[in-house]
Amino acid sequence: MSGHVVWGVYGSMYADDIAQAVVVTDAEVYYEVGGSLSSGSCNGLTFQNSKELLCTIAGKYLVNWSMSLSAGNNDHIAGAVMVNSTAQDNTENAAHTPGAGDQVGLSGSGIITLAVNDVVKLCVENESDTDDIEVNHATLALLRVDI
Numbered sequence: 001m002s003g004h005v006v007w008g009v010y011g012s013m014y015a016d017d018i019a020q021a022v023v024v025t026d027a028e029v030y031y032e033v034g035g036s037l038s039s040g041s042c043n044g045l046t047f048q049n050s051k052e053l054l055c056t057i058a059g060k061y062l063v064n065w066s067m068s069l070s071a072g073n074n075d076h077i078a079g080a081v082m083v084n085s086t087a088q089d090n091t092e093n094a095a096h097t098p099g100a101g102d103q104v105g106l107s108g109s110g111i112i113t114l115a116v117n118d119v120v121k122l123c124v125e126n127e128s129d130t131d132d133i134e135v136n137h138a139t140l141a142l143l144r145v146d147i
Contacts, residue, residue: 009044016038024131033138059113066138069097077127
């Protein structure tokens with residue numbers, strides 16, 4: 001059947017109470033959220049390295065993500081989805097931390113194009129300074145939407 005949406009290719013990962021530190025050495029630079037994540041359901045994407053989804057079927061994917069983050073006092077922090085080592089601007093969202101150590105929630109979505117062997121992961125940046133960022137909870141889900 002031509003023109004139908006393929007709903008059978010998907011992947012997800014999540015983190016619950018992980019307190020994963022992301023070391024920030026430069027402001028306005030995205031850093032991957034490394035390790036401590038768990039696999040969700042996957043079909044056509046493979047969870048690996050406790051932090052990323054490996055694409056095994058090329059295509060366009062709807063991506064949805066969320067994170068709870070903390071950093072320094074009144075830091076402007078952002079999150080996004082990273083493909084290989086490049087943050088995808090069309091998935092970005094940002095917030096200000098009200099106080100040092102206070103958690104804020106961020107989420108975003110977008111459409112990304114993946115090739116076989118691309119890896120998808122979460123990333124964060126501190127746009128204000130070099131305060132480290134702590135990731136406490138996270139979700140990332142991808143669903144292939146092209147034919």
